[in-house]
Amino acid sequence: MPELENVKTRPRLLIVSNDVVDTKMAGPGMRYLELARVLSQELDVTLAIPSETTLEVANIKLVRYWDERPKSLQVLVENSDIALVSGYMVEKFAFLHQTQKRIVVDLYDPFILENLHYHLNKPLAAQESLNNRAVDVTNSLARLGDFFICGSDRQRDLWIGVLASNGRINPRNFAKDTSLRSLIDVVGIGFLNREPRPNPTLRGIHPGFPEDARIVLWGGGIWDWLDPLTLVKAWTQVVANNPQARLVFLGTRHPNPQVPPHKMAEQAQALAAEIGEKDRTIFFYEWIPYEQREALLCEADIGVTLHPPHIETRYSIRTRVLDYLWARLPVLVSEGDVTSEWVKQYGVGRAVAPLDVEAVAQAIAQILERPKSSWASAFEPLRESLSWSQVVEPLRRYCLHAEYAPDRQIRKLVTPTVVKRGKLARLIEIWRTEGSRELLQRIRQKFR
Secondary structure, eight states: OGGGTTOOOOOEEEEEOSSOOSSSOOHHHHHHHHHHHHHTTTSEEEEEESSOOOOOOTTEEEEEOBTTBHHHHHHHHHTOSEEEEETTHHHHOGGGGTOOSEEEEEOOSOHHHHHHHHTTTSOHHHHHHHHHHHHHHHHHHHHHOSEEEESOHHHHHHHHHHHHHTTOSSHHHHHHOTTOTTTEEEOOOOBOSSOOOOOOOSTTTSTTSOTTOEEEEEEEEOOTTSOHHHHHHHHHHHHHHOTTEEEEEEESSOSSTTSOOOHHHHHHHHHHHHTTOBTTTEEEOSOOOTTHHHHHHHHOSEEEEOOOSSHHHHHOOOHHHHHHHHTTOOEEEETTSHHHHHHHHHTSEEEEOTTOHHHHHHHHHHHHHSOGGGGGGGGHHHHHHTBHHHHTHHHHHHHHTOOOOGGGSSOOOOOOHHHHTHHHHHHHHHHHHHOHHHHHHHHHHHHO
16 A cells, blocks of 8 residues: 555564562662653563553553463563563573574673672572572573673673673674674663652651751662661761751562562661661651652652672662662762762762761761752763663664674574473472472462
């Protein structure tokens, strides 16, 4: 038909989230929702999610899949042109190694390094078993992808090493692009392309927050690899000098019910109670809706994220620090990750040595000495370079001209070790290294 001759089909992109996408979300869910929103301007985007949702998002199809029903995801993959996957999906969904679709692998979360801290209190044999599993999954991801994205250039150096060890840095891929940007590029976290919306929620409204309250915000989860304890230890000194100061933690439990509670959240609440400030000047929220967090970002005077010195820090990119920067909220962060370098480079807060209680107390006092509005202009250079429309550009470019990686144009559909092991072998390994109680708990979680 003549009227259809010039109609151009938009590429079909499937983004598979490994986390909840709903009114309450953690970093991964937020990331995939915002990637979908920006890319839907030029692509037909389906966002596959592992649980029910009440969200409705313009121009995006939100579809549920089930871990225990692989075909629920397989049909979505086979009806797309490109599928974006991450993490343990390669273990759960063996068909990914057989599909002819183009595969984008998201490596922004270095879960191998997180897990070292997350499983630290388990028996050594269990830690080794879980680490071996994470290594297998990571190597499987490296062999799977046609294109890889990661959170920062620092991360990219790490992942190029992983790709090299899996044979992906090779003459075919090098001949196409000697920079290897067509194989792996940076797609980190971005700012929304609008201003945050203020809506007074605490100051002068909540009985614990006077009209002149100075609000210090821990704007995300209290994960085991973070350090809220140094902040709580410094708090007695903070309130002694600033009696109107109030500390707010927004995430004591993960919004995904399958994620077990983190011990660090329990320890932080216990320490706040021990110093007599819990529910007096320190307040804990289980989790707040995605949209409501904007109100608290606007209302707060300081945004804080602290971490101990460990390897995960060097390669992390803290989603909630990006929230602070978007809202022009002065930041207090531990040194060591890429966001702490931005804080120092652009003068948008203070970066302190890890675990330094005195430095944290002094930094809070220094930031509170200045009106919040006096920091605003320092954030401007970041706003253009970190907008989602800029951040997503390498992925957008790939999806519009998606090709197999040169070394995967002849599809070598070899099932990797992580799939060959089988479920029975995995159950035996859990029983042998972690014990009967842990095995039963895993089985209950699977059925749930």
